[in-house]
Amino acid sequence: MITLGDYLIVSGILFVIGFAGVMLRRNLIIILMSLELMLNAANLSLVAFSRFRVDSTGLPDYDVQVFVFFIITVAAAEVAVGLAIIVALYRARQTTDVKDISSLKF
């Protein structure tokens, strides 16, 4: 029997994988991909809660799924802008390594 907790655990592990990617990797594109993993982990737990919380008509909570739809839209826009910034940065500095971009570092 699959419980709500199983989905939450999978979502949590996926979030931690994305978090570790942001902390450990130095390639900006990989960091952006890890951010996507974290966003999708949040989506998975939202959809699991939506399925768990059935209303009086016996259907899943569709407000949550509309929210997930918005998250996916905003994430797609975020990826487009982030990749454009990476391309502009690569043109200026010829690198995508975060270690080489430290002008603002204190």
Add this chain to the structure above:
Amino acid sequence: MSPFLFWIFALLTLIFGAAVVINRSPVASVLSLVVSFLGLAALFMSLNAYFIGIIQVLVYAGAVMVLFLFIIMLLDLRAEEGRQINWLASAGGLAVALILLGQIFSVVGHLTIAHKAFPPLPGSTIDDVRNIGAALFGNYNLPFQIVGVLVLVATIGVVLLSKREPR
């Protein structure tokens, strides 16, 4: 959905998600991310969220990943060559991630509703596209239009960002 299929797709998602972080070549990372997102779409469908699953395949595994691949091709990135790793910083990052993982496990373990199975749905078919559409264009009409403006702003911003400055 049978527990067997759930664990197959959950393992697929997690293993290829970990491969995204572990792989040294960016192209291998992107392809792992595609497989991970396909597994995630299957998990969404196992939760009877068919529309979200389809959107996941179309938007993420389709559009966003093509964008990533295209940028990697454009920048001609190679696999990171063996630069020395800052072991102290890596260990610190890994420790923070593991502490977060332990915290998530303890929170889910103490959540009483986490041990309950999902309630059954009334029929074998559910009309989820119609219901999401009704919510989207009824209750959430204003946020939907604001998201439309946001996507427009992002499009204009990307064009401006990638325009070459005249010298």
